[in-house]
Amino acid sequence: MQADIMVIGAGSVGLAAGYQLARRGARVVLLDEGAPPHALGSHHGSTRLVRYAYGEGARYVPLLLRARRLWQELEAESGESLLLPCGVLNLGRADSLFIHQVAASAREYGLALEQLEGDAIGRRWPAWHLPEGQGGAFEPEAGVLYCERALLAYRRLAERAGARLLEHSAVRALSMDSAGGVTASTAQGEVRAGKALICAGQHSARLLAGLGLSLPLTRVRKTFAWYRADEASMGPGRFPGFSADVAQGIYYGFPTLDGAGFKLGRHDGGQLLAPGEPLAPFGTLAEDREELDSFVHRYLPQVGDFIEGKACHYIRTPDEDFILDRHPEHEQVFFASACSGHGFKFASVLGELFAHWMLDGEPGFELAPFRLARFG
Structure with missing residues (x-):
């Protein structure tokens, strides 16, 4: 199978990115080990808190404010009630x-x-x-986000926009092909794409190790x-x-x-x-x-x-901050990993960020605090 972009891991970031990429015309294939939303990753449990005055650091706030706008847009487009501003x-x-x-x-x-x-x-x-x-x-504008409901909305809209989701297709290995693209090996066969986004949770470190990167997770x-x-x-x-x-x-x-x-x-x-x-x-x-x-x-x-x-x-991660980056040698490979238990509220903006980065060449946000290089 051939695509412009493959997204490995159709969880919160993966489905949001798949939607943003597909709505801009990219041929997108999403690969997941299960049938999302499911309980194999970190997105189940029905609800997540949404906070904007952020105890994890002010560097997150610009992402959070854009995420809020995108969750509201997802509500409008999907017709689903996703945000409850209960404080x-x-x-x-x-x-x-x-x-x-x-x-x-x-x-x-x-x-x-x-x-x-x-x-x-x-x-x-x-x-x-x-x-x-x-x-x-007390932050009155904060509240609750219905996480599984949001992922179902992203899945439905991504597929409507033309993205293809391959369920029960765990990626065994990644390799760089001779044409400069990326090949994923699965039990159902190979998938090739010009670029890849890896957001596969516990599998991300293994997949990136096969491409010469070590993630401290x-x-x-x-x-x-x-x-x-x-x-x-x-x-x-x-x-x-x-x-x-x-x-x-x-x-x-x-x-x-x-x-x-x-x-x-x-x-x-x-x-x-x-x-x-x-x-x-x-x-x-x-x-x-x-x-x-x-x-x-x-x-x-x-x-x-x-x-x-x-x-x-x-x-x-050791500092519990995200890793948002691209491979220093294989620039076709991008990765979002290790949101350290506080990442779901950012899924909407991270999906948009990686879509911009992969299609336009710039993420649109300052990502220095989230680069892998900070670990040396």
Whole structure:
């Protein structure tokens, strides 16, 4: 099979890029190990938080602001409701680097942000029981993004624009062909293209190693769960999404949505996995449940019984910043990897960024903080 561009990994970035490339007239083939959206990568679990005053650093904010516009455009074009601006509360002590960077990025870009002390948080959202010294910063324009719904919209629009998706087509190896293009070997045969975008999650490091690049990535098993909670007190408009930097770790959560319950996960911690190692289901380890239950009992005692839990994985870099780059020797090969557990909200803009870069020669954003060369 021949294409102008192959996209390896039809997850969040892959489907967004496939759509942007196809709508501009490129012949696009997307290859994926499953039938996206699925639970093999990092895009399942129904919802993600969307934050703009960014505790991970102000360098992300220009990407986030463009991403917001693109999610809104995807809503309009697909007819799907994808964004819920219920607000996000960032919790932490005054000396928290995360909270400091939230405030700094809001000042730099003029974003709405309200600083609150712990007692004020408890009065405004009575479900919270915070210790002395704990405060927060509430971002009213932030909220929730329906991730699987968004990927279905991208898939439908990409295929409508002419992109071809090859399901259950894991790429075994990549090679540069004599004509200067890229060849992907799969169980279904070979795919050749003039250019390739690799955004294949846990498989990206292996594929790029075959082209002489070493990516410093680790794979980490993570868990999240839902608990019973009354929508009258913890539904949208009554309880915001949150990111909490507390003594026990870094947690995130969502209001009760669509009758599914209160969703909670832990961002740090987790168990190291080898690429390809099976993902042990939720409950395999005692800590799967214990670390989430302890947060609920300490900070949100009104939350009810456990409903269900799920496991996922993060692909992390040492500094937890993204890698967005192109191969220094094979300039036909581009790669987006290791979004380190905070990447889904950027999928819309990263898809557009790589489409611009591959078709126009420029990404349109300053990518120096995200280049592979920063690791030496």
